[in-house]
Amino acid sequence: MTKKLLVATLGTSPAVITEAVDLLNEEGERPDGVLLFYTEDPDVKESLELLQKHLPQHCRIGWVVPVPIGSYGDIDSTEAAVAFMEQACAQLRAYRDEHRLFVCIAGGRKVMSALLALAVQFYGAERLFHIWAPPWLEAEGEIAELRKFQDWPEQLTEHLHPSLNQPPTDRPRLVDLPFISLFPMLPSILDALGGHASASKEIKQFLVRAGLLNPDDMPTSIGQRVAAILSMVEMLPPARSQEPHVHIPPHHHRDRLERFAWDLIRYAPFVVEVRGEEWKKGQPSVEAESPNALIVRARLGTDILFRLRLVTTATTEGQLEAARRYIERYVHRREG
Structure with missing residues (x-):
């Protein structure tokens, strides 16, 4: 049976991840594993450490893949944005053929979430979603609040797994986000961005509307960056099939x-x-x-x-x- 993998950006709210697990489980789509993009920010790393203990113990999810992005804070430059975009695309490409991917962009920095959503457009996923929660519930899920309950595991679990048997306004909700998977068109997109004459008129028109080509079929500055990212990811070696x-x-x-x-x-x-x-x-x-x-x-x-x-x-x-x-x-x- 194909495994289900929750892919998410992680910030200072571990509860966003446990809520995503609970909400998917409520729909009969309990993930077999969780892949988390995280920065080197101390609060984010503390959130990761909490989840690495909690997910196997409470949620019976032993397959937790922490993916470092090599940054201590926000994605604060074009170089950092390109690096994270490459990484997000590379991870989706590595897992997409053998796994059902459920991508959550509720946690982490806004730029990380936006770039992960863009990566999903190119490499696809089964679902792309956000987690909505009332403000008071969001505050209870922050690591600054959760660290108070390190010696009280029952209270910690209550904060990480708020009850779903509540009115819609008082419980977390999974909000599906629309997207179009461009993966089948990727070779044609790269041809068009590379100026190849074989690229179809329809693909070129699509890229012009997306702002990646100008009306003369030349790649814009952002089109050049996207082309460089996709070309790099497509050239990467295949994903390993054995334990490292x-x-x-x-x-x-x-x-x-x-x-x-x-x-x-x-x-x-x-x-x-x-x-x-x-x-x-x-x-x-x-x-x-x-x-x-x-x-x-x-x-x-x-x-x-x-x-x-x-x-x-x-x-x-x-x-x-x-x-x-x-x-x-x-x-x-x-x-x-």
């Missing part, structure tokens, strides 16, 4: 390095193995090593230049180079 592995030799920075290795695996669905290697001098970087490996050098907040070997699913030089650029963007944001 991490091998870090024992040393006093092992925990730090293992956390970073798992962050890379969650960020990149095409990484199948990460191995720690001998530390060397140099600058943070990501290099491709044929036929399918990436060498990542990062300081991770220390004076040491750590070195990791990532084994990927790449089978061509083009896929490996796309993987290198994808990982490089994440490492750059983490190191910055």
